[in-house]
Amino acid sequence: MSLALTESFADAHHEPRADRTTRALRWLRWRQLRNTMGALVADSRLRASMIVFCSAVFWAGLFLLFLGSFQFVASYIDLANTIVEYLFSMFFLSLLAMLLFSTGIIVYAALFHSREATYLLTTPASTDRIFAHKFAEAVGFSSWGFFLLGSPLLVAYGLSIKPPTAIGGGSGAPWAYYPLFLVYLAVFVLIPASLGAIVAIVVANIFPRREKSVLALATVSAIAAAAYVGVRLWTTPGEALTNDWLGSVLNRLAFCQHPLWPSRWMSAGLLASAKGEWSAAAYYLMILSSHAGLAYLAAAVLARDLYRRGYSRVQGGRSSRKRYGFLYMDAVFHRLFFYLPHPIRLLILKDLRTFLRDPTQWSQFLIFFGLLAFYFLNIPRLGYGAQSPYWRNLVSFLNLSVTALILSTFTSRFIFPLLSLEGRNFWTLGLLPLRRDQILWGKFAFSAGISLFSTEFLVVLSDLMLQMNPWMIVLHVGMIAVLCLGLSGISVGLGARLPNLRETDPSKIAAGFGGTFNLLVSLVFIFTIVTALAVPCHLYFVGQDNPEPARFILSRSGLRFWLTTAVLASLVVGAAATIIPLRIGIKAFNRMEF
Structure with missing residues (x-):
């Protein structure tokens, strides 16, 4: 693959170097994708079938859940439109934060810790072209779950809405709404992805030895912010699911309606397109597109100027000094598992240290079970205990x-x-x-x-x-x-x-x-x-x-x-x-x- 890529750089000498680089990297990405899909179908049919089946079941389950939720919200006639608008804004604001984290981590690993990036930096390819190649790969890896979560929500909303222009009691959004929301999703993804790439490059240049500490601090901050919002919602006065209670909840979620949030533009544009208000939908789509382009341009310019410098700092900033932060944990661990043979305890301790030293592992573990714990704590507010x-x-x-x-x-x-x-x-x-x-x-x-x-x-x-x-x-x-x-x-x-x-x-x-x-x-x-x-x-x-x-x-x-x-x-x-x-x-x- 590397020889073919080098030959592609040498081909078409009459073209500008930037065009040759773009063509070569695009050809490389296409060949990698085709080979991966071919190997998946030929050698791992069980995995391919399981992926398709589980994704279809997951999508159908989310679709039915969202459809039932929109039908339930429709029973609150006075607040139905406001509830949906707030729900969309909060949903996309949450996805904005998650995409910012996930894309930033993936871009950091792809730019500074991958063999392909190391090889590409030795080729005649310009730095911004290498960044564009790895950025597209990172966006693909991080955003597929966003489409899997967002598409059933928007399809369910499109089927449940009753536009004011409907004649004779007809329901459902116009047919153009469905391809348009895919465009909205694709444009929206670029904003948090570009911001995540900017953060990754800045961290590599300023904190080359502290990337895990920065990630841990960001994770704790995000959890604290989510906990603060959750506690405010949990302590909302009034009886759950009444109109007064819903009004208080919406007041406490007013921050997600700030006019400068991209999630606000996203929700307003989607609601306008579902109602057939095409001028408003085009207006918000242009706002999203212009900010997405600006964010990516800023990330590309920053990568052009700082990527190689950050790469050198990351590779040269690794420290071999011993760390003693786990000594207290080791002592507690040995006392708790005193009944196991000492060599077995050492092996378990090695696996535990490996788990804790990788933030991509313990952060996912903490987020999944933390969300479950937060939901369980809010069960009394949902009224299940009185059922x-x-x-x-x-x-x-x-x-x-x-x-x-x-x-x-x-x-x-x-x-x-x-x-x-x-x-x-x-x-x-x-x-x-x-x-x-x-x-x-x-x-x-x-x-x-x-x-x-x-x-x-x-x-x-x-x-x-x-x-x-x-x-x-x-x-x-x-x-x-x-x-x-x-x-x-x-x-x-x-x-x-x-x-x-x-x-x-x-x-x-x-x-x-x-x-x-x-x-x-x-x-x-x-x-x-x-x-x-x-x-x-x-x-x-x-x-x-x-x-x-x-x-x-x-x-x-x-x-x-x-x-x-x-x-x-x-x-x-x-x-x-x-x-x-x-x-x-x-x-x-x-x-x-x-």
Whole structure:
């Protein structure tokens, strides 16, 4: 690929150098994309099918959720338009912040820590052209989730709206609204992406040795800002979902309506296009486009002047001095896990340090579970605790399922690649004064420890906010423990059976065949455990909620019998999901040649 790129730079000598560079980099990007898609279809059809299927299910679920939400909002006739406008502004403001973070991190890694950037800086390509090439790649990686989240929202709104120009009771936005909102999304993405690139270049030039500290400080600041907004919404006076309460909530969200926010231009333009007000829609689209172009121009000029200088500072600013920040944590860790052999504790501690030293890992873990905790704390404000036992039971199992699904994502993304990340140093594991099975048991203990600590807290918090019975809390605690042990065993065992020692990026390892297969097995395991325990509880509580006799209702004695059977079956399935993958992984690990 590098030889072909060099030849492309030498071709077409009659063209200006900038045009030749642009053509060569565009050709390179196209060939990389085509080869990646071809390899995906030819060699990883299971992964491709899973990606398409899961994306379609996720999109359809979001679409139905948003459609039902817009229908619910429509019941508040007086505030319907205002609510939608505020919701759109807050939604796009949140995505603006997330895209700023994600694109900034990806651009920083692509510009200053990738082999391709190192090679391109040695070619005749100008600095701004290299930046444009890596910037387009980063935007593609960071914005696909934005389109996956934004498109079902906007399609649902377009189908639920009733334009004032509709004749005869017709509903739905004009057909031109649907292709137009795709243009809005594409233009909107460039603003946070360009700002993120500017921040990445500035950090590389000013704080070449403190990029992780800057990221940690930015993450803490974002969490603090989100917590401040959440607390203000949580303490809104009045009864939830009443008109007075909604008015107070909108007053506290007035900051998202500031006329200088790009999210405000985005929401105003989309609402205008959905109503057929094309002049207003074009006006806001031109505002977005001009600011997107200006932001990218500023990023390109900054990259032209400071990229090479920042690259040199990042590469030359690495320090080899010892760090002592983890000494206190090490002492606490050894005291808490005193019952484990010392070598196993050292291996677990090594994995824990690796996890904590990578902000891209712990920040995602913190954000996902932090959002869940924030939602669980706000359950009383949503009125679920005052609902019937049937609805509280239903919501509790839904909360538990969401927690388990996020946990499966964590184990597939971070635990499954642990052995593969040893890479070229994999042979050192064979020289340790430990049996190989102890190495895997150590990684299992690391995964189960983190999982149990975080998920048990969330499940207990959810049940307390829902005012569940103590025996249901105990049932959910035991259920999540079985899920934690099973998911940890699946990820560690399959990670040892299907390692990828040639890849250093954990996200690519998790996206490979082994990672996809691991996620699929984890989802089947979660579905089996949750369904086995949720169905008897559902059939019992539906009878409590509806006094009229129904066909499928369990009595208290029937609930005891079927719930006991389900608990025993879940324990058997959980033990099998924990032990069988670990035995398969240990067997493969023992036979592996270093």
